[in-house]
Amino acid sequence: MERLTLPPGGAAAVDEYLEYRRTVGEDDGGKLFTPEEYEEYKKKVLPMRLQNRLFVSWRSPTGIDCKLVGPETPCFCTHRYKQHKTDFETIPQQRPIDLPCQVTGCRCKAYHYVPHNGTQPIRCTCKHFADQHNAALGFICNACFKCSGFRSCFTCGCGQPAYAHDTVVETLQDRLAQGKPVGQDVPYAAMGGLTGFSSLAEGYMRLDDSGVGAPSGEVLDSPVSAMDHPFLKALQMPSTSPQTLTDGNEVGPSTQISSLRRPDEDDMAYFERRYQERIKMEKAAAKKKGKAVVPPGTKPS
Numbered sequence: 001m002e003r004l005t006l007p008p009g010g011a012a013a014v015d016e017y018l019e020y021r022r023t024v025g026e027d028d029g030g031k032l033f034t035p036e037e038y039e040e041y042k043k044k045v046l047p048m049r050l051q052n053r054l055f056v057s058w059r060s061p062t063g064i065d066c067k068l069v070g071p072e073t074p075c076f077c078t079h080r081y082k083q084h085k086t087d088f089e090t091i092p093q094q095r096p097i098d099l100p101c102q103v104t105g106c107r108c109k110a111y112h113y114v115p116h117n118g119t120q121p122i123r124c125t126c127k128h129f130a131d132q133h134n135a136a137l138g139f140i141c142n143a144c145f146k147c148s149g150f151r152s153c154f155t156c157g158c159g160q161p162a163y164a165h166d167t168v169v170e171t172l173q174d175r176l177a178q179g180k181p182v183g184q185d186v187p188y189a190a191m192g193g194l195t196g197f198s199s200l201a202e203g204y205m206r207l208d209d210s211g212v213g214a215p216s217g218e219v220l221d222s223p224v225s226a227m228d229h230p231f232l233k234a235l236q237m238p239s240t241s242p243q244t245l246t247d248g249n250e251v252g253p254s255t256q257i258s259s260l261r262r263p264d265e266d267d268m269a270y271f272e273r274r275y276q277e278r279i280k281m282e283k284a285a286a287k288k289k290g291k292a293v294v295p296p297g298t299k300p301s
């Protein structure tokens, strides 16, 4: 494995760069801002970004956000979400809100998500891939004449065909009104629909079509009950074993520990001890059994 070593202070510089990149996105046009320009940029952009954030998702006809679009999510035009216009000084009045691509020469007028089948691009019913269609002109096919617009029968994880889904751009108010997650205010560029770690999973895997998020602290802090997962119960259970591991000479009822060979024992001593233990346990078991058949009212000896 190759090891990456950094000079003193190097890690901090990398963090600083990543923070810069997340915040500025593509807005520096590929040329790093000077510290002054960066400060100026943050002063100008962050307030409007926090105020006017837009959430982008790909929604099934049943209302599940099957895909939450993030900065790196590709558009139908093959460019990523972060390469589209995502910051607005004032939120446009018209609906739907279109997020045009900002790559020079690209004529995509509105961000449009197109799913993949695993790592494979999906095909239109005309047999051609999405990128053979025209993102600017009604998604018609550039490779054939029989296609009247990209339409894929690929079935999403939610069970609905891809063509029945819509790319949806929403404001904070739109989201809240529907009980959809909005996450916390983040200063980063082109966050789209990402509101938390689970945003990266497909909608049907989040299994929470409301997506309102994690249960309240009250629920999480409540004591573990018999209804809970065995793993939780095991964690909660105080150790009831009377045995201590520190005392090597103690022979407990559990054979788990005594079956371990002691360091100063030879073979014969070990087998002898195990034999004696077994006899003792059998005797104890027989005694218990005897006790159980003692008629009620008799004092146990």
Ligand SMILES: [Zn+2]
Residues within 6 Å of the ligand: 075, 076, 077, 078, 079, 084, 100, 101, 108, 109, 110, 111, 112, 135
């Ligand atoms: Zn696009």
Ligand SMILES: [Zn+2]
Residues within 6 Å of the ligand: 075, 077, 078, 079, 101, 102, 103, 106, 107, 108
């Ligand atoms: Zn584009």
Ligand SMILES: [Zn+2]
Residues within 6 Å of the ligand: 124, 126, 127, 128, 141, 142, 143, 144, 145, 147
């Ligand atoms: Zn075609």
Ligand SMILES: [Zn+2]
Residues within 6 Å of the ligand: 124, 125, 126, 127, 128, 133, 140, 141, 147, 148, 149, 150, 151
């Ligand atoms: Zn087509």
Ligand SMILES: [Zn+2]
Residues within 6 Å of the ligand: 059, 060, 066, 156, 157, 158, 159, 160, 165
């Ligand atoms: Zn779906």
